[in-house]
Amino acid sequence: MNKEIIARNFSRYAHLYDRFADIQxxxxxxxIGGMENDGFSDILEIGxxxxxxTLLLRDKFKEASLTAVDISPRMIDIARDKLGGKRINFLxxxxxxxxxTAEKYDLITSNACFQWFEDLGKAIQTYRLMLKEKGTILFxxxxxxxxxxxxxxxxxxxxRNIPAEKFLNKDKIIEILRENFRSAGIEEAVYExxxxxxxxxxxKIKYSGINGGGLAGKVQFSRRSxxxxxxxxxxxxxxxxxxxxxxxxxxxxx
Numbered sequence: 001m002n003k004e005i006i007a008r009n010f011s012r013y014a015h016l017y018d019r020f021a022d023i024q025x026x027x028x029x030x031x032i033g034g035m036e037n038d039g040f041s042d043i044l045e046i047g048x049x050x051x052x053x054t055l056l057l058r059d060k061f062k063e064a065s066l067t068a069v070d071i072s073p074r075m076i077d078i079a080r081d082k083l084g085g086k087r088i089n090f091l092x093x094x095x096x097x098x099x100x101t102a103e104k105y106d107l108i109t110s111n112a113c114f115q116w117f118e119d120l121g122k123a124i125q126t127y128r129l130m131l132k133e134k135g136t137i138l139f140x141x142x143x144x145x146x147x148x149x150x151x152x153x154x155x156x157x158x159x160r161n162i163p164a165e166k167f168l169n170k171d172k173i174i175e176i177l178r179e180n181f182r183s184a185g186i187e188e189a190v191y192e193x194x195x196x197x198x199x200x201x202x203x204k205i206k207y208s209g210i211n212g213g214g215l216a217g218k219v220q221f222s223r224r225s226x227x228x229x230x231x232x233x234x235x236x237x238x239x240x241x242x243x244x245x246x247x248x249x250x251x252x253x254x
Contacts, residue, residue, distance in 0.1 A: 147243065
């Protein structure tokens, strides 16, 4: 994953993110809805984006100290404007490499961010050291079956693939969690969306940042290639649909 490209993509389209990030919002609601109020007093959110999950955390844990980090300065600006006055410490930084160990947290949490990390195992090991004695890590992460339909159509039409196929699978994530936490768990959800056209699907990917380091590398879509790709897509799946595989993960220290 090229972090510079990821940060640039998220910043470039930050002003459109909320309009297209339906799946991320749905995942955020799933996390917060299944979270018990364990009296967390110090919370770190990684990959806060425009602050949608941050607001849910703030509303649920009204008295907690809340720090929200994102790699995109523009995302941070939007989140700060949106949540001004809610006692949130915002920080623009790459939380995979930024030294945040000066503080200890009851809860480290993230929504739809960790799939962009270069070494999730190393990052989780670091976050474990940042937790208090009985602290919790709780996050959602996209799995490798995300956009598998598009990946299949691209492979057949253009001999290309998308970054999502390299996302970590369920077995690898639970292995990482068990190496670092006394208890660990993971649940899987599969969401599906339909689109009127291939162009609508590609706009969703572009403006919600899901393409990360770039859809299918440096491929350029001409009118003809888009037409051929859409025809292949419809031949294989009969409609323009997209699958999102999301893992909901928990680790308990102590």
